[in-house]
Amino acid sequence: MKIIFATGNAGKMKEIREILGDMNIPVLSMKEVGIDAKPEETGTTFEENAIIKAKATAELVTEPDVIVMADDSGLEVDYLNKEPGVYSARYMGEDTPYSIKNQNIIDRLEGVEDEKRTARFVAAIAAVLPGGEVVTTLGTIEGKIGYEERGTNGFGYDPIFYLPDMSKSTAQLPPEEKNKISHRGNALRAMRQKIIEKLNIK
Numbered sequence: 001m002k003i004i005f006a007t008g009n010a011g012k013m014k015e016i017r018e019i020l021g022d023m024n025i026p027v028l029s030m031k032e033v034g035i036d037a038k039p040e041e042t043g044t045t046f047e048e049n050a051i052i053k054a055k056a057t058a059e060l061v062t063e064p065d066v067i068v069m070a071d072d073s074g075l076e077v078d079y080l081n082k083e084p085g086v087y088s089a090r091y092m093g094e095d096t097p098y099s100i101k102n103q104n105i106i107d108r109l110e111g112v113e114d115e116k117r118t119a120r121f122v123a124a125i126a127a128v129l130p131g132g133e134v135v136t137t138l139g140t141i142e143g144k145i146g147y148e149e150r151g152t153n154g155f156g157y158d159p160i161f162y163l164p165d166m167s168k169s170t171a172q173l174p175p176e177e178k179n180k181i182s183h184r185g186n187a188l189r190a191m192r193q194k195i196i197e198k199l200n201i202k
């Protein structure tokens with residue numbers, strides 16, 4: 001048995017291995033097994049896009065006894081009707097620097113009071129099990145959009161995603177601290193539990 005995760009991102013793989021590692025099933029990236037599925041993310045929800053990626057990758061796997069997983073994630077800003085949502089990576093163009101995307105979101109919230117700046121990161125994980133069954137999990141982390149970029153850790157929208165309880169942005173947290181509470185961490189921990197139950201792993 002092995003798990004193939006449909007990502008080429010080394011940072012994600014490290015977090016994935018840390019969380020799924022103790023199931024004693026080797027976890028390999030799509031890159032490590034030499035496959036590369038790049039389906040169009042046409043879904044309207046994070047789950048749909050994660051399923052599209054996991055299924056497209058599973059179609060390229062020829063070995064038996066493999067669990068193929070994929071994720072999809074993004075930022076939902078309540079005041080912006082949950083934008084950028086599934087378009088988080090594509091917001092203002094895929095190649096636009098995040099300093100510009102982040103400033104744009106701050107500008108769109110100009111004058112908006114604290115209570116209305118609520119936002120969340122969402123991550124969906126989809127897994128195609130060896131028999132073909134598809135299971136999904138969803139993880140979230142709640143926060144607020146800040147008034148300026150803060151912190152240099154993390155990536156993407158982290159510098160403007162403020163955690164009121166911690167008085168810090170997620171870009172001000174060390175990676176281990178973020179992983180303990182993050183949307184992706186929560187979705188991965190839920191998936192680990194689901195796989196253990198589905199495959200009867202002791």
Ligand code: IMP
Nearest residue numbers: 071072073074075088089155156157158
């Ligand atoms: P994907 O799931 O790799 O397609 O990523 C979706 C996009 O959502 C990323 O490119 C970021 O813009 C955003 N995003 C997802 N998770 C995070 C996070 O933990 N911090 C900051 N931005 C994130």
